[in-house]
Amino acid sequence: MIIKSVRFARLSVPLHTPFKTALRTVSSIEDLVVIIDTQCGKRGYGCAPSTPVITGDTHQSIISIINTVLAPQLINQDVRNINALCDRLAAAVVANSSAKAALEIALYDLWAQGLGVPLYRALGGNQSELKTDVTISVDAIDKMLSDCDIALAKGFDVLKIKIGNDLEQDIQRVRAIARHVGNKAALRLDVNQGWDAKQAVRALQAIESEGIVLELVEQPVKANDVDGLEYISARVQSKIMADESAFSPRQVITLLERGAVDIINIKLMKSGGISRALRIADIAATYERPCMIGCMLEGSIAVAAAAHLAAAKARQIGLIDLDGPALGQYDPVQGGTRFCGPAITLNTGPGLGITGIEGLIELPNGVWQ
Ligand SMILES: C[C@H](N)C(=O)N[C@H](CCC(=O)O)C(=O)O
Numbered sequence: 001m002i003i004k005s006v007r008f009a010r011l012s013v014p015l016h017t018p019f020k021t022a023l024r025t026v027s028s029i030e031d032l033v034v035i036i037d038t039q040c041g042k043r044g045y046g047c048a049p050s051t052p053v054i055t056g057d058t059h060q061s062i063i064s065i066i067n068t069v070l071a072p073q074l075i076n077q078d079v080r081n082i083n084a085l086c087d088r089l090a091a092a093v094v095a096n097s098s099a100k101a102a103l104e105i106a107l108y109d110l111w112a113q114g115l116g117v118p119l120y121r122a123l124g125g126n127q128s129e130l131k132t133d134v135t136i137s138v139d140a141i142d143k144m145l146s147d148c149d150i151a152l153a154k155g156f157d158v159l160k161i162k163i164g165n166d167l168e169q170d171i172q173r174v175r176a177i178a179r180h181v182g183n184k185a186a187l188r189l190d191v192n193q194g195w196d197a198k199q200a201v202r203a204l205q206a207i208e209s210e211g212i213v214l215e216l217v218e219q220p221v222k223a224n225d226v227d228g229l230e231y232i233s234a235r236v237q238s239k240i241m242a243d244e245s246a247f248s249p250r251q252v253i254t255l256l257e258r259g260a261v262d263i264i265n266i267k268l269m270k271s272g273g274i275s276r277a278l279r280i281a282d283i284a285a286t287y288e289r290p291c292m293i294g295c296m297l298e299g300s301i302a303v304a305a306a307a308h309l310a311a312a313k314a315r316q317i318g319l320i321d322l323d324g325p326a327l328g329q330y331d332p333v334q335g336g337t338r339f340c341g342p343a344i345t346l347n348t349g350p351g352l353g354i355t356g357i358e359g360l361i362e363l364p365n366g367v368w369q
Pocket residue numbers: 021023024051054134135160190192243294295296297298321322323324
């Protein structure tokens with residue numbers, strides 16, 4: 001299966017409600033779709049969102065690095081050499097994790113198509129159903145409570161609460177939501193780097209002293225503040241999870257070696273795709289630490305690939321935050337993994353199982369517009 005070309009398209013899906021974190025606010029899913037065609041007529045799909053405040057990558061930077069550096073590593077190469085191709089991408093340029101992820105997703109889609117099985121099967125998995133949490137954006141308390149009600153009505157029983165833009169208000173938000181939701185849902189907090197270490201300890205000790213049980217607390221401090229994560233973990237009962245601090249296998253080793261966090265959030269857009277995500281899951285397993293599979297605000301092509309990975313590594317990746325498609329008003333992708341409320345049902349067709357995508361806008365000039 002020889003690679004003939006790499007092309008781009010854009011895909012937009014409006015959200016039910018704006019997605020707000022301590023880092024950014026967006027009102028639609030904006031994916032750059034990467035399409036790899038082979039000489040034998042097979043087509044692989046990948047995609048990546050623009051998340052400059054997290055990865056440093058924009059749609060245009062992803063297109064540029066693929067066109068100038070990464071695609072030439074793949075043209076005329078055989079997809080069956082998937083491991084070597086992923087190593088070529090990793091070695092060709094540092095950083096640029098979203099571009100590598102988009103290409104790897106399309107490569108793994110093609111590789112599994114070549115084997116004639118869904119991607120999770122090709123990766124050695126045996127589980128076709130997953131259940132995701134859903135994100136509650138940081139907002140005024142009343143709005144967050146009504147968003148919780150909507151999520152519960154859709155069947156979600158794990159809520160990922162975004163906070164991190166004001167310490168005292170954050171404590172009030174968590175208190176109000178915990179009271180409102182009661183035992184109808186488990187609560188995860190995602191601070192998106194919004195606190196410093198002392199603030200985090202103060203907030204979490206206050207929350208814990210009220211008997212509020214949190215399933216986990218994600219990225220309380222700045223991405224590079226490993227000392228801060230270690231300081232917090234030593235002083236609170238809640239399990240601390242690294243998100244923005246954990247891009248590479250090397251960073252994950254440092255975090256776990258130092259006991260700075262309990263859990264690692266794996267995202268394809270941080271690891272640079274499936275090959276390094278697999279490596280991170282194995283590293284965490286070596287340290288006997290669990291992983292979450294997460295996503296950026298991205299659509300169902302990349303989220304499906306993450307779901308296949310999680311299904312293949314179900315023993316290591318037990319926590320699922322793959323709600324991107326659920327936050328969108330509709331799913332334009334046909335034939336692939338199905339997202340229905342908290343339920344994720346992996347495709348039975350080969351690879352990612354994609355048979356069509358509604359509303360794709362081709363970008364023939366390599367310009368994001
Ligand atoms: C969408 C997912 N549940 C989520 O919350 N991801 C964020 C980052 C998303 C973004 O800003 O695109 C996270 O875990 O920090």
